[in-house]
Amino acid sequence: MDVGVLLQVVLSGLAAGAVLGLVALGFTLVAGTVRVLHLAHGDVVVAAVFVGVLGVLGRTPVATRLDLPRSLALVALVLAAGAALAALVGLLAVRPALPDPARGRRGDPLAWVAGGVAAGLLLRAVLGLLLPQEGYAVPDPLRLSGLSHDGLLHLQGGTTLPVRVLGVLALGVLVGIAAERYLERSRLGHALRAMADDPDAALLCGVDVRRVVLVAFVVAGLLAGVAGLLDAPGRAASVDDGVVLGLEGVAAALLGGLGSLRGALLGGLAVGLVQSVAVWAWGATLQDVAPLTLLVVVLALRPQGLRA
């Protein structure tokens, strides 16, 4: 295997992994603080992108080049849509099923599992009404392909790589680390962690638990928006991509140890690499099969994660 191909496999794997890391970060944040598996998370990622594109272009997406104001509008709208959709899922589908000591209500895990799955189904169905095709070219507001004059990165031995892969990798890792640092250090992060450690004690210490639940979902939604912005323009995006993307994120979060922010980022990179190597070795058919297999195996063997 020559160096060019090796670089191609590793770089594209890490780039996909950086995106998965952001997805996993949101999932693990919700799992750690709210103690809930956010089963509609992947659908929020995809839905945020399509809502943004429909809002800015006013029609189904085509491969257009956006001018600066519309690029900025698209970024803002996707982030806002991610936060809003996640908040809706949290408020309508999950929070009614959470334990509420103040009202003497016990939690109902089956209800939030069903709520999450149903929310994902509904997002797919509603968007599918507007976007019936198998795949859409989503414009890239960040113009990552503009990093080189022909949009490609020429590697040793004549192999090439879309240059946006480098941009995705750099931005994904940067946003991931920034978010992780922020959540570890800030006042908000402390409140979230207090919730994670002991919801009852957090309540007694004056943390507004119901609000913190909402905040966790909103932060996860913002991260979902970033992940969508990095991921969708690189391929033919479909409304139905969400579930598998979400499950890949779950695999990453579990690998890193559920609830661990740094673990989620590293888990994402690992899943991305596994996926990329599997595709290189056995063909593109394993694009989805490899990470899903990994998820099932991790759940069966080490649900507590590799780091635990």
Place this chain on the structure above:
Amino acid sequence: MSALDVAQALWLLVAAIGLALSVSYAGLPVLGAGAFLAVGGYGTALLGPGGADWPLGLAVLASVGLAAVAGWLVALGASRLEGPYLALATWALAWLVQRCLLAYPGRFGGTDGRTAPSPAHLVSPALGLDLTLTPRAHVVVSALVCALLLAALVRLGRGPAGLDLAALREGPDVAESLGVPVASRRRTVLAVTAALCALSGAGSTVLLGLVSPDDVSPLVSLELFVAVLLGGTARWWGPVLGIAVLTALPHVGDALARAGGLDVERSRGVVTALLLVAVVALRGPLTRRLHRPGPPPAEPPAVPGAVPGAVSAGAHPVLLEARGLTVRYAGLTALDDAALELRGGEVHALVGANGSGKSTLLKALAGAIDAGEVRVDGVAVPARVRARVRAGVVRTAQHTALLPHTSPDRQTAVGARVRSDSWAVVRHLLATPTSRARTEQELARQALHDTGLEHLVGADTERVAVGDQRLLQLARAVATGARVLLVDEPAAGMTAQERVRLAAVLRRLAGNGLAVLLVEHDMRLVGDVADRVTVLDVGRVLASGPVEVVRADPAVHRAYLGAGLSDTEVVR
């Protein structure tokens, strides 16, 4: 409705019955029924006529067996997972199978799927059989299968399997502590679910002559899950109702599709999502409304005061011996070379300050942790809860842990389950002559009698008084046939009168020849019922012996009760 539609609905009912066993009987949220349908459908198409050309019956049997093994393997991995994680794992499995089917179009036929000859012929030269499987023939066969399965479901619910399933559903931890092998039961249940789903997949593939990814999609998995949830908890007609609603749904979906301009698949998704949310949201209020509260428990009978224990050292045989019990948690020594002997016919109190290792010692004796050698009747018993329960050593939990929706007599019968072997379920299902031996119910009655709880028979568990709840835990443990009872703070939350009853019950159990180890802070209760007492201090046995001897031990005064207390204050 044509014969084809009816046959299709009936084959789907087979899957729903299988899924109901996991979801509504055993309380396992399985979101991946489609994966098992796929094993049956594609297995039959690939192995049977038109594929590898095996005889049809053999192909169906092989795929059903394969699915059962797959279900068992899933459960092998998933038996340690809590509910939501099992839902996640099976949901991922549904998508994994779907993506595998699409990833290998050469083998599985891509989005078009695989065909099989239709109508199929069931040919057996040996039996002189040549049957054309028309839709009408399918209706007969599938109706027969459904009827048999529903009859089996009803019978299972009434027998020992019903007890196991209630325990799995309402309190896996309780079941575990009573020696019900929870993980193994879950594996069996999931294997049966997988096999029946595969049978359903095989049946409809043979009926339609086609199986495609859409027939076994994650959406189908969710539809089946909703159908099963519709029927509520552990009711045989649940899957029937669910499938009736499910077959009516496409009409609703079509109407929605026409009205909203959705395509058919999407409108099915919307309907499923709404139904899923509605069913789960209405589940609580509906069961509360339909649930007729059982009768309140009758008044407990009056009990004579406790008979003080008469110690006659050496008169009773040693039932349990433990020595060298040591447990260390990250730097902290919870038990340090502790030793203990328990004699039949005696109540043995275990006292010590908080954190002295009392509960840890109980866990070690019960096999929940491996801390050192424990012998029962001189034979070493491995440190597993089920092994210890079978050897007659049972612990009752410090907190109250009841099966909330199972009557007191039935949950006492769950305790008696450990006395029969794994095949008791099958014997009961087939009504073999040996299945009529002494039943769990009779053993439960006896245990309730021994613990003075006969007034609870048939009562509503949620209305049982706190003191009776604690005694009920004791009754469940007695029903296992225990000879050594490890009782962790049974008097917590009891009124003074209830304590008197507890003391009488403990003395009666000892009088029946049982060894009772009692962890208790209430020194008056200890003084009333105990023959012997062992004092633990920071994980070590400080003193052990007849109550008066230990009571007089100055070391006990210093370590446990504080220096300078007079003798009367120690036991008052």
